[in-house]
Amino acid sequence: MALPSINPTTTNSWQKLQEHFATVKNLQMKDLFAQDSDRANKFTIKWDDFYVDFSKNRITEETFKNLLELADDVKLKEAIKSQFSGEKINLTEGRAVLHSALRAPESSVIKLDGENVVPEVYNVKRKIESFTGQVVNGDRKGYTGKPFTDVVNIGIGGSDLGPAMVVEALQYYKNHLTTHFVSNIDGDHVNEVIKKLNLETTLFVIVSKTFTTQETISNANTIKAWFLNSANEEDIAKHFVAVSTNIESVKNFGIDANNIFPMWDWVGGRFSLWSAVGLSISLATGYHNFDGLLKGAHKMDEHFKNEDFKSNIPVVLALISVWYNNFFNAESEAVIPYSQYLNQFATYLQQGIMESNGKSIDRNGNPIDYETGTLIWGEPGTNSQHAFFQLIHQGTKLIPADFIGFTKSLHGNQDHQNKLMSNFLAQTEALLNGKTKAQVVAENTPENIIPFKVFAGNKPTNTIFIDKLTPESLGKLIAMYEHKIFVQGIIWNIYSYDQFGVELGKQLASKILKEFSGEEKNEHDASTANLLNYYKKMS
Numbered sequence: 001m002a003l004p005s006i007n008p009t010t011t012n013s014w015q016k017l018q019e020h021f022a023t024v025k026n027l028q029m030k031d032l033f034a035q036d037s038d039r040a041n042k043f044t045i046k047w048d049d050f051y052v053d054f055s056k057n058r059i060t061e062e063t064f065k066n067l068l069e070l071a072d073d074v075k076l077k078e079a080i081k082s083q084f085s086g087e088k089i090n091l092t093e094g095r096a097v098l099h100s101a102l103r104a105p106e107s108s109v110i111k112l113d114g115e116n117v118v119p120e121v122y123n124v125k126r127k128i129e130s131f132t133g134q135v136v137n138g139d140r141k142g143y144t145g146k147p148f149t150d151v152v153n154i155g156i157g158g159s160d161l162g163p164a165m166v167v168e169a170l171q172y173y174k175n176h177l178t179t180h181f182v183s184n185i186d187g188d189h190v191n192e193v194i195k196k197l198n199l200e201t202t203l204f205v206i207v208s209k210t211f212t213t214q215e216t217i218s219n220a221n222t223i224k225a226w227f228l229n230s231a232n233e234e235d236i237a238k239h240f241v242a243v244s245t246n247i248e249s250v251k252n253f254g255i256d257a258n259n260i261f262p263m264w265d266w267v268g269g270r271f272s273l274w275s276a277v278g279l280s281i282s283l284a285t286g287y288h289n290f291d292g293l294l295k296g297a298h299k300m301d302e303h304f305k306n307e308d309f310k311s312n313i314p315v316v317l318a319l320i321s322v323w324y325n326n327f328f329n330a331e332s333e334a335v336i337p338y339s340q341y342l343n344q345f346a347t348y349l350q351q352g353i354m355e356s357n358g359k360s361i362d363r364n365g366n367p368i369d370y371e372t373g374t375l376i377w378g379e380p381g382t383n384s385q386h387a388f389f390q391l392i393h394q395g396t397k398l399i400p401a402d403f404i405g406f407t408k409s410l411h412g413n414q415d416h417q418n419k420l421m422s423n424f425l426a427q428t429e430a431l432l433n434g435k436t437k438a439q440v441v442a443e444n445t446p447e448n449i450i451p452f453k454v455f456a457g458n459k460p461t462n463t464i465f466i467d468k469l470t471p472e473s474l475g476k477l478i479a480m481y482e483h484k485i486f487v488q489g490i491i492w493n494i495y496s497y498d499q500f501g502v503e504l505g506k507q508l509a510s511k512i513l514k515e516f517s518g519e520e521k522n523e524h525d526a527s528t529a530n531l532l533n534y535y536k537k538m539s
């Protein structure tokens with residue numbers, strides 16, 4: 001069964017939301033709090049170790065009710081069922097979308113074309129577990145008989161961002177192996193990494209679902225050539241492993257068949273860190289922590305599948321985001337984790353959110369005349385407070401923000417933790433309440449300066465409190481955003497799991513590359529032609 005394809009703007013709930021918007025758009029959240037002493041409780045979801053307060057949003061009970069009706073009108077329930085049951089909902093690529101099967105318990109039965117995929121998932125998991133054990137314990141050695149000290153993940157996009165983000169996020173749980181990530185085609189990137197390595201003790205993990213990606217294959221070849229300056233062809237088997245669906249090309253690269261970790265076309269690149277793409281996570285933190293991450297994600301899957309929409313965290317966050325995107329015309333959303341460990345979280349989410357929902361053709365193949373994918377950006381607090389918060393507080397744009405905080409710190413420095421979290425709470429409170437002219441005047445502010453010190457407030461935030469940053473809670477958090485992406489794609493009536501938009505630039509780049517070597521001559525616009533000639537002259 002295909003996904004429902006309902007233009008959301010034609011639904012009853014959308015009409016209601018539109019009329020309702022006209023009456024509530026200027027409401028002040030602080031008045032809503034004053035009118036209802038139970039507002040914070042009404043708009044809070046407590047689940048497991050998550051406490052999600054969405055009361056600081058420009059919504060009333062009626063808004064919420066209408067948004068929940070929208071979820072029903074676009075047949076979200078049916079869509080969730082289709083995804084989890086292995087239907088080929090990625091219609092434009094003819095694929096199922098089963099990243100949730102990667103984190104399902106071994107006893108689950110998830111059928112694709114009549115075959116249960118869970119046993120093969122567990123075969124690969126066992127391979128990851130045993131390989132990780134051998135590398136971490138030092139039983140597996142490099143070509144000169146030394147145990148490994150460093151791991152280099154060579155991949156880009158989903159084959160880089162997820163593992164890189166998680167390895168950084170789980171730094172506290174890391175073992176002795178030093179992990180590096182090479183992604184960019186910029187040769188300075190790979191050379192800077194090579195500079196730090198001792199090849200006798202370095203393991204290279206080439207991650208590419210297709211094994212055709214220019215960046216990854218070029219970087220892998222450069223590293224292989226560097227390796228072969230000192231070692232022999234037969235040593236490659238000891239130092240290079242690969243994660244891919246393209247087994248033939250991996251073998252052609254010279255990688256031993258035993259060193260291939262398969263993945264499947266039903267796992268999208270940006271949703272793949274749960275597969276063998278996460279091998280560097282397992283190597284860096286140990287298999288038990290990788291497994292913990294998967295278990296957490298599975299718990300979120302169950303919550304998403306089974307919970308009523310009104311207390312379903314990904315559904316509620318998605319609906320609120322649609323409210324701002326499509327009714328308030330907010331263009332972007334910020335994600336602000338108050339944890340330095342989540343330094344790369346927003347960058348990771350950018351691929352997940354923008355590659356998935358940056359679409360303008362609907363599921364019927366027609367151009368869309370309403371807004372879809374949000375821009376996503378962010379940096380950890382408190383650093384971001386000293387960078388871009390000025391614009392969120394006093395700029396002209398409405399920027400809804402997710403504040404993610406952990407109630408306990410990992411190193412247990414309570415003084416720092418209290419300072420961190422006092423900032424967290426202060427910011428969401430300041431964004432809500434702002435600062436009135438009367439308050440500014442009361443501070444003896446000179447007359448001509450008063451307007452500059454007034455804060456309008458009424459800036460929406462979600463607070464996502466989690467007890468502690470663990471592999472499991474991180475798994476839940478990532479899965480929460482994955483499901484939010486899916487819900488929004490369903491509402492916007494788009495296909496979230498293809499990414500044709502990245503192809504055009506790739507094709508043109510390969511033509512231009514051939515012009516550099518004189519192999520091809522192509523027509524260009526005058527600007528590109530000038531720039532190309534300038535580059536050829538100067539490079």
Ligand code: F6P
Pocket residue numbers: 156157158159207208209210211212213216269270355499502
């Ligand atoms: O940027 C496009 C893309 O296909 C992403 O979706 C993917 O994560 C990335 O390239 C890398 O692809 P691969 O794993 O096949 O090298």
